Amino acid sequence: MDxxxxxxxxxxxxxxxxxxxxxxxxxxxxxxxxxxxxxxGLIALLATAGIVHFFHPGPWPFDLQMTETLQSLxxxxxxLTIIDFPSRFNDIVPSVIxxxxxxxxxxxxxxxxxxxxxxxxxxxVIALFLVGGTAFADLIVNFLxxxxxxxxxxxxxLIHIYNPEPVPSFPSGHAEHTVVxxxxxxYLSFTKPVRQWRYHWFLLPLQIFAALNILLIGxxxxxxxxxxLSDVLAGYLEGAVCLLLLIVVYRWxxxxxxxxxxxxxxxxxV
Numbered sequence: 001m002d003x004x005x006x007x008x009x010x011x012x013x014x015x016x017x018x019x020x021x022x023x024x025x026x027x028x029x030x031x032x033x034x035x036x037x038x039x040x041g042l043i044a045l046l047a048t049a050g051i052v053h054f055f056h057p058g059p060w061p062f063d064l065q066m067t068e069t070l071q072s073l074x075x076x077x078x079x080l081t082i083i084d085f086p087s088r089f090n091d092i093v094p095s096v097i098x099x100x101x102x103x104x105x106x107x108x109x110x111x112x113x114x115x116x117x118x119x120x121x122x123x124x125v126i127a128l129f130l131v132g133g134t135a136f137a138d139l140i141v142n143f144l145x146x147x148x149x150x151x152x153x154x155x156x157x158l159i160h161i162y163n164p165e166p167v168p169s170f171p172s173g174h175a176e177h178t179v180v181x182x183x184x185x186x187y188l189s190f191t192k193p194v195r196q197w198r199y200h201w202f203l204l205p206l207q208i209f210a211a212l213n214i215l216l217i218g219x220x221x222x223x224x225x226x227x228x229l230s231d232v233l234a235g236y237l238e239g240a241v242c243l244l245l246l247i248v249v250y251r252w253x254x255x256x257x258x259x260x261x262x263x264x265x266x267x268x269x270v
Contacts, residue, residue, distance in 0.1 A: 034244060041241045045145075045171075048234055052170050053149045059158070063228035067159045070223045086217040087163070087224060090174050095138075095181070103131045121257060122193060129250045130184055137180040137242035142173045145238065154225050161225040172227045172235030178217045179239025180246065182210035187247055 059067075075083065088094070110123035151170035154161060167173075188194060189203050218232040227235075 031248075034248065038241060038244050038248075041237055041244070045234065045237050045241055048230075048237075049145055049149050049170065052151055052230070052234075057149075057151050059154065059228045060230055063230050064158060066229040067154065067222055067225060070219070071160055071225070083216070083220050083223055085220075086178070086213050087174060087220045087226065090178055090181075090213065090217065095177060099131050099134060099181075103127050106130070119261075121261075122254070125250070125253060125257070126188060129246065129253075130181075130188075133184060133242075133246040133250075134177070134181045137239070137246070138173065138177055141242055142171070142176050142235075142238060145171060146173065151231070154228060156225075159225045163224050163226055165226055169227055170231045170234055171238050172218070172221055172231045174217050174221055175227075175232050175235025176239040176242065178214050179236055180243050182213050183239065183243040184246055184250075186210050187243075 106123050106127035110120035110127070113120040113123060146168045149170045150168045153165060153167075153169045186207060189200075189207055194200055194203070218229075218236065221227040221232055222229055
């Protein structure tokens with residue numbers, strides 16, 4: 001988030017004001033582009049959900065062909081373990097445990113910052129948005145769409161079902177969860193406070209792990225027979241819509257808190 005502000009008297013000349021104005025216009029254009037993409041993604045998600053619910057609850061031809069193709073491949077045992085890992089690691093229980101650990105860890109970092117006389121507000125905000133944003137996407141957005149569309153899960157006469165699941169199929173909750181959860185962690189890893197950490201390069205394995213989870217979860221869910229390709233694509237789209245909204249609200253919240261803190265500091269007697 002750009003923390004630069006325009007103070008009275010800092011733009012005495014036209015040349016000094018132009019970079020700030022150009023930066024402001026660039027931020028506005030970025031915001032408009034992000035909002036446009038978000039609206040397009042939301043419309044596409046809702047339209048696809050409506051088509052599946054009202055007109056085509058069964059698999060499309062490309063859905064069946066994709067699952068049959070992936071399941072017809074001969075995998076060595078070690079590769080099957082790797083393929084299965086994203087699904088098992090992002091099941092409900094491991095996901096709840098991971099979020100709880102992140103929440104506790106971030107609160108610990110906030111407490112350490114406070115003990116050192118530094119502001120702990122940023123870490124509180126990150127903890128709330130990481131856990132709250134992921135939970136909102138999983139328990140509210142995905143739950144509502146899944147139960148409104150109510151697409152049946154893939155059935156065994158057509159393909160192999162390795163891990164039967166009772167809830168409806170569209171969109172893939174695993175795909176949505178990984179995009180929001182790991183996507184927000186990846187975003188945070190590239191923000192200024194983390195980039196300025198002297199050991200930030202230690203995060204590279206975690207960044208790779210997060211990216212691989214996002215990329216492999218779709219393959220894993222289809223190969224297991226848990227979802228159709230269209231379920232997974234809709235899950236990715238749903239996750240992207242939720243993630244973009246989460247990042248925008250997070251940035252807006254930090255900006256407001258930053259402005260409030262600056263105002264309080266300005267009001268303090270010298």
